[in-house]
Amino acid sequence: MVRFPEQKDYFVGVDSDGCAFDTMELKHRQVFIPQAIESLDLHDIDDEYRKVAESVNLYSRSRGANRFEALALCLDRLRLNRSLVKRVPDPDPIWAFVRSGQPLSNDSFAEYVETHDTDLMRRVLHWSSESNRRIAETVVDNPPFSGVREMLSDAHDFANTMIVSATPGAALRQEWGAAQLLADVDVIAGQEAGSKKTQLASAMETGFETDKALMVGDAPGDHAAADANGILFFPIVPGHEVNSWLELRAEGLARLREGRFRGSYQDGLLQAYYDALDGHRGA
Ligand SMILES: [Mg+2]
Numbered sequence: 001m002v003r004f005p006e007q008k009d010y011f012v013g014v015d016s017d018g019c020a021f022d023t024m025e026l027k028h029r030q031v032f033i034p035q036a037i038e039s040l041d042l043h044d045i046d047d048e049y050r051k052v053a054e055s056v057n058l059y060s061r062s063r064g065a066n067r068f069e070a071l072a073l074c075l076d077r078l079r080l081n082r083s084l085v086k087r088v089p090d091p092d093p094i095w096a097f098v099r100s101g102q103p104l105s106n107d108s109f110a111e112y113v114e115t116h117d118t119d120l121m122r123r124v125l126h127w128s129s130e131s132n133r134r135i136a137e138t139v140v141d142n143p144p145f146s147g148v149r150e151m152l153s154d155a156h157d158f159a160n161t162m163i164v165s166a167t168p169g170a171a172l173r174q175e176w177g178a179a180q181l182l183a184d185v186d187v188i189a190g191q192e193a194g195s196k197k198t199q200l201a202s203a204m205e206t207g208f209e210t211d212k213a214l215m216v217g218d219a220p221g222d223h224a225a226a227d228a229n230g231i232l233f234f235p236i237v238p239g240h241e242v243n244s245w246l247e248l249r250a251e252g253l254a255r256l257r258e259g260r261f262r263g264s265y266q267d268g269l270l271q272a273y274y275d276a277l278d279g280h281r282g283a
Contacts, residue, residue, distance in 0.1 A: 064219025147245030
């Protein structure tokens with residue numbers, strides 16, 4: 001269970017990639033995608049892979065999905081093209097891992113591969129581990145979106161704050177630490193702490209009322225994790241992140257405190273968010 005240094009009445013959970021930090025595009029375009037082409041030897045179909053991977057990871061409702069799930073989705077998507085069925089590996093063994101109930105972390109995948117040792121699974125492990133290494137090298141001193149610091153500081157005055165993320169904890173500590181944001185963060189929950197749904201559930205076990213707990217995220221999976229715990233959700237709209245953070249600080253936090261967040265306010269935010277995400281399709 002999560003333990004907060006000082007238990008407060010309110011809770012604010014914040015996702016990291018693509019939400020507090022503008023790192024989604026960078027990580028996918030410069031690391032995950034080229035590394036997959038390398039590790040899975042997709043050089044001859046790199047354009048096709050790139051296009052599918054950008055759509056799956058950045059510009060659709062699967063934005064922000066766990067890396068293993070997203071990779072399996074990409075391979076499935078490519079195999080819909082008949083000319084590629086024989087060329088692209090069948091992701092069934094990856095799906096089996098995703099559905100195994102194991103934490104979807106790099107370490108857990110490495111352990112799983114010991115008993116499910118195939119060429120594909122070894123390549124996927126190489127992709128995941130190499131991506132972690134390259135991200136640690138590439139994504140350094142990355143500033144948070146404007147407004148994140150101020151929002152966190154305001155929120156921390158009355159709420160317990162927690163990073164809720166599928167990124168490895170060590171990477172979170174490095175990124176948030178380098179940006180000097182950790183003073184207003186009570187708990188860091190990363191990949192090792194389970195899914196975001198699980199992370200939020202363990203925060204909720206400490207006793208927050210559902211209408212006094214808010215998750216802030218940029219991905220439909222963040223919304224689903226909040227919903228599964230019955231708590232509130234504030235969407236950071238991809239492409240309009242700074243406005244979203246301003247809105248959260250100026251209006252969202254006050255509504256959280258006053259019990260006026262759920263209902264028409266949250267519904268309006270969600271409508272605008274999903275419209276923006278769906279609008280990216282085919283772009
Ligand atoms: Mg995110």
